[in-house]
Amino acid sequence: xxxxxxxxxxxxxxxxxxxNGICGIMALASxxxxxxxxxxxxxxxxxxxxxxxxxxVVPPVWFFLxxxxxxxxxxxxxxxxxxPTGRRRKDPAVLRYMFCSMAQRSLIAPVLWISVTLxxxxxxxxxxxxxxxxxxxxNRSSPAVPRADxxxxxxxxxCHDVFDGHAVVSREAATRYLxxxxxxxxxxxxLLTTFVAFLVRAIRPCFTQAVFLKTKYWSHYVDIERKxxxxxCTEHAKSxxxxxxQRYFESTGGEMTTFHSQWTHDKGGDKVDGDKCSNEKDKLxxxxxxxxxxxxxxxxxxxxxxxxxxxxxxxxxxxxxCTRRGELHRKEWVSYYSKV
Amino acid sequence: xxxxxxxxxxxxxxxxxxSNGICVLLALISVKLYTSFDFNCxxxxxxxxxxxxGVMFVPPVILFFLGVMINRHTGVMMEEWLRPVGxxxxxxAVVKYLFSAMLQRALLAPMVWVLVTLLDGKCFVCAFSMSxxxxxxxxxxxxxxxxxxxxxxxxxxxxxxxxxNSTFRKAVSRYVRxxxxxxxxSILLLLILLGALARVLKPCFDHATFLQTxxxxxxxxxxQKLFDETCVxxxxxxxxxxxxxxxxxxxxxxxxxxxxxxxxxxxxxxxADEETEDRLHGIxxxxxVNRLLHxxxxxxxxxxxxxxxxxxxxxxxxxxxxxxxxxSDV
Numbered sequence: 115x116x117x118x119x120x121x122x123x124x125x126x127x128x129x130x131x132x133x134n135g136i137c138g139i140m141a142l143a144s145x146x147x148x149x150x151x152x153x154x155x156x157x158x159x160x161x162x163x164x165x166x167x168x169x170x171v172v173p174p175v176w177f178f179l180x181x182x183x184x185x186x187x188x189x190x191x192x193x194x195x196x197x198p199t200g201r202r203r204k205d206p207a208v209l210r211y212m213f214c215s216m217a218q219r220s221l222i223a224p225v226l227w228i229s230v231t232l233x234x235x236x237x238x239x240x241x242x243x244x245x246x247x248x249x250x251x252x253n254r255s256s257p258a259v260p261r262a263d264x265x266x267x268x269x270x271x272x273c274h275d276v277f278d279g280h281a282v283v284s285r286e287a288a289t290r291y292l293x294x295x296x297x298x299x300x301x302x303x304x305l306l307t308t309f310v311a312f313l314v315r316a317i318r319p320c321f322t323q324a325v326f327l328k329t330k331y332w333s334h335y336v337d338i339e340r341k342x343x344x345x346x347c348t349e350h351a352k353s354x355x356x357x358x359x360q361r362y363f364e365s366t367g368g369e370m371t372t373f374h375s376q377w378t379h380d381k382g383g384d385k386v387d388g389d390k391c392s393n394e395k396d397k398l399x400x401x402x403x404x405x406x407x408x409x410x411x412x413x414x415x416x417x418x419x420x421x422x423x424x425x426x427x428x429x430x431x432x433x434x435x436c437t438r439r440g441e442l443h444r445k446e447w448v449s450y451y452s453k454v
Numbered sequence: 455x456x457x458x459x460x461x462x463x464x465x466x467x468x469x470x471x472x473s474n475g476i477c478v479l480l481a482l483i484s485v486k487l488y489t490s491f492d493f494n495c496x497x498x499x500x501x502x503x504x505x506x507x508g509v510m511f512v513p514p515v516i517l518f519f520l521g522v523m524i525n526r527h528t529g530v531m532m533e534e535w536l537r538p539v540g541x542x543x544x545x546x547a548v549v550k551y552l553f554s555a556m557l558q559r560a561l562l563a564p565m566v567w568v569l570v571t572l573l574d575g576k577c578f579v580c581a582f583s584m585s586x587x588x589x590x591x592x593x594x595x596x597x598x599x600x601x602x603x604x605x606x607x608x609x610x611x612x613x614x615x616x617x618x619n620s621t622f623r624k625a626v627s628r629y630v631r632x633x634x635x636x637x638x639x640s641i642l643l644l645l646i647l648l649g650a651l652a653r654v655l656k657p658c659f660d661h662a663t664f665l666q667t668x669x670x671x672x673x674x675x676x677x678q679k680l681f682d683e684t685c686v687x688x689x690x691x692x693x694x695x696x697x698x699x700x701x702x703x704x705x706x707x708x709x710x711x712x713x714x715x716x717x718x719x720x721x722x723x724x725x726a727d728e729e730t731e732d733r734l735h736g737i738x739x740x741x742x743v744n745r746l747l748h749x750x751x752x753x754x755x756x757x758x759x760x761x762x763x764x765x766x767x768x769x770x771x772x773x774x775x776x777x778x779x780x781x782s783d784v
Contacts, residue, residue, distance in 0.1 A: 202740075284615075287498075290611065297494060301512045305515060305516050312519040323533065323751055328748065
């Protein structure tokens with residue numbers, strides 16, 4: 115449990131490494147899914163190709179889309195793309211960078227699935243067994259077989275428990291041949307993707323390195339700013355709610371507690387007084403009787419206070435024995451600040 | 455748990471040891487990949503050699519590219535090689551050192567794959583079974599109606615019907631495997647000898663320069679990491695400030711604000727605020743950040759931290775609400 119927590123903390127500390135972690139997990143999931151999936155070639159001429167190619171192509175598309183779904187940055191990108199320009203210009207290079215980095219991460223699991231599928235060879239065998247040349251794998255001594263029957267026979271090559279044409283076609287040789295082609299395709303595909311990735315990563319610094327530093331910084335900034343904004347909103351909501359609820363309790367209780375000093379206590383965060391007794395009293399917020407508490411709870415549902423904590427609008431709460439506070443003198447003050 | 459943390463910290467502290475760790479990991483992955491790969495010799499004369507040599511040499515190329523991509527030093531080296539000279543002179547020895555270090559690490563996993571392939575022997579048997587002279591072995595099946603080449607091509611395939619109950623296939627396989635393993639061990643011995651010679655003889659050649667180049671290449675790596683970290687921290691503080699000011703900008707206008715005033719209308723500055731100010735280093739606008747990043751690439755600063763950085767002079771300008779200047783230091 116501890117190990118997981120530490121790993122989780124390490125990954126979360128850096129957003130990029132967190133996304134890399136997710137990407138790695140998806141890649142492992144794709145390999146595991148393939149090994150757990152029970153490939154079941156239909157062994158019928160009309161369906162073999164569709165099934166074989168479907169298994170090769172559809173799950174990668176699904177993994178690619180899943181990669182986008184799991185990536186937090188999708189909503190950041192969409193937000194940055196759609197926002198009105200306002201007072202901050204939009205930089206298309208930043209949008210492109212964000213999209214490219216998301217796409218790169220999402221491509222790893224599909225590439226892995228395709229490679230594993232091709233290396234294993236079953237889907238290739240299923241899709242292309244019908245196109246085999248019987249002259250190459252057939253037994254010389256076998257009689258000529260009509261085309262339709264031959265197709266049906268070849269379609270059964272992937273299914274060793276159903277195949278009944280041993281006299282016509284050598285099943286093992288045909289299987290080996292197709293698997294060999296499939297594995298060659300798999301290695302070529304891996305080589306190509308690795309080479310392209312290598313070009314992108316290793317050769318990119320030759321072009322536009324300065325611009326790259328800038329776009330990397332600002333795309334990271336957009337992400338962080340969004341997080342900061344949410345945190346600030348949450349903290350603000352907390353303070354807002356705290357004040358609102360305190361005022362509500364007091365207005366319902368009808369007691370004139372020393373609200374203002376208590377509020378600055380909480381805001382400033384310094385509990386100077388070691389007097390536990392008065393601290394507890396403050397926490398009660400003036401509600402000390404069962405009926406008052408019931409009234410608080412009843413009204414909280416029936417008649418919530420307005421979302422307005424400006425000090426002069428204290429008495430808007432309905433149904434409360436509202437005691438008007440002394441008018442707070444709003445001060446207008448000017449401060450000059452110079453750093454010489 | 456503590457031990458794991460200690461080990462992780464040790465590895466993270468030294469960038470070279472991280473690269474070594476990744477390189478060893480890649481080598482282990484290559485072994486695992488080989489064992490999980492289902493070698494499937496086609497047993498057809500035209501395809502055997504192509505397939506086997508393909509399996510022996512294509513994955514090493516892939517592993518080499520992967521090794522280069524994963525290595526941090528690749529980026530450092532490329533950046534150092536391609537940057538404009540600016541205020542800092544370029545040392546080609548450092549670039550060469552980084553290149554050779556990167557190359558050595560990237561070549562480990564491909565060599566491991568080739569060696570494992572040779573020691574296992576399947577690829578060799580598949581590729582070269584047709585080159586064996588069958589006269590040295592007894593028991594060649596001669597009633598199958600196939601020509602010699604096709605029979606020899608089927609030697610790697612155990613389950614083929616041609617070789618049932620025949621010791622011929624096993625004998626030929628063993629012979630070719632023996633060759634394969636001999637070549638594998640020889641290559642391994644050669645590599646180890648070369649490595650040992652290089653390690654032992656290196657201090658004989660220009661050791662002092664070597665120490666310098668090693669120091670400065672390590673420095674470049676650390677400098678880039680620190681720059682990235684500083685950018686990240688700066689972005690965080692920039693964002694926090696931006697959001698706070700945005701919130702404050704939405705306030706009702708209960709204070710007569712002069713443009714210099716905002717700092718004082720808030721709660722008294724806490725330690726966190728001071729820290730934030732320090733981390734921003736005075737860079738508080740988008741244009742300043744862009745200029746900073748551009749200059750970092752175009753004109754890297756000198757390697758000289760003995761001078762105190764010149765502090766920007768702060769000039770006070772008081773404007774009233776309509777923007778008219780009341781007083782100015784400028």
